[in-house]
Amino acid sequence: LAARPSAVAGAQTVERVTSYDHASSYNNFYEFGTDKSDPVQYAGSMKTRPWTVAVEGLVNKPQVLGIDDLLKLAPLEERVYRLRCVEGWSMVIPWVGYSLAELIRKVEPQGSAKFVEFTTLADPGTMRGVRGRVLDWPYIEGLRMDEALHPLTLLAVGMYGQVLPNQNGAPVRLVVPWKYGFKSAKSLVKIRFLERQPVNSWGRSAPQEYGFYSNVNPDVPHPRWSQATERRIGEEGGLFAKRRKTERFNGYEAQVGALYAGMDLKTFY
């Protein structure tokens, strides 16, 4: 995938990039099983072409976009983002895509649209995890409109200069670098504009543990574990590598802090 380095503030980092091998073999994608080795093992069964994303709800131009339309919708950029999982591990991944804002502007949201809901594929035929009842399928995530429009919010179609591997959410996914990884929904099939805040899958499953915002925040522990530190995957020293201190908004506070001015982040976790 041809892409130019992104000029968006915060979209480049000098940190050491996680190896492709680790980024594509250690992740969560419950539609294929709950073990982190399940996605790479079982996601091959997912068919990513033909693929369409329905854009609907409170927009003037609702439409169904094919994956080829999406690839051409805006120039592709490479962005190197930190990714912090709510479980306490992190990676640095070079994604390929463009700001979700490009797509949002194209479909012209109405004034009443305050939230965006993302629905991901749930095909029991090709996704073995969907046959189980770990979560209510399909997987749903959501963002507030200003979060969705933020230039850092990425609609990704690739990583490491290549098309997204199935296990990482092919053919098109969301990447919101200042939020815990589960907010970055994979393999999107529907984007809906709403007036009311949608209920996301983890919020429905365990509301006291996973808030709608889920901004990375070392000061707000998960009810069952601390979020103060993280394990960087592939860190020098391997087993003996020390955990790193987790940063507020995953280190993107300068870019996104203003979105939450005046909000109590302990209440809106």
Add this chain to the structure above:
Amino acid sequence: MRWLGHPVVKPVLFLWLLAPAGYLFWAALADQLGANPAEALIRSLGDWALRMLVAVLAVTPLREITGWAVLARFRRMLGLFVFFYASLHWVSYAWFDMGWEWSDIVSDIYRRPFILVGTLAWLLLLALAATSFNRVIRYLGALRWRALHRGVYAVAVLAILHFYWMRAGKSDFAEVAVYAVLLGTLLAWRLWRRRRRLAH
């Protein structure tokens, strides 16, 4: 089953039960534990502690059902292997996950019930291991020793609770169920036998 009494059986079994630890030690040194070596090591050691626990609790039922009295020879060694793997499990948690930061460990035990429950189970195992020598057994007397070592049933319950809580975040209990059924069956057999004995 006379061969089970052969003097070579016990050392061979010992090496066989030690092999998983040897493999993990090699894998850790050779960086073969995958993307998150600390997590892989800690979980794998926990799995082995659970398997040893199933094995040691299976000794008495197997002995009574098959009539192979010789099985009793292996019970203490199996019990000590439970303690061995549970200890490595806890130490690798404190070392590789917590970096031996005692204040972090204490707050983690306080915050995460599954860590508390696992730590309690390990402390119980420590008490059992410390009283597993012939001299201590003689000192305590058989009755008191036996009463103390029924604590292994509590370890089984705590271990399942620990595993269940750990998996609760993923709401994926398939593996937990396997161990719960195995350990539950072994404990239920003891209750059933006790009731039958009392009835006679």
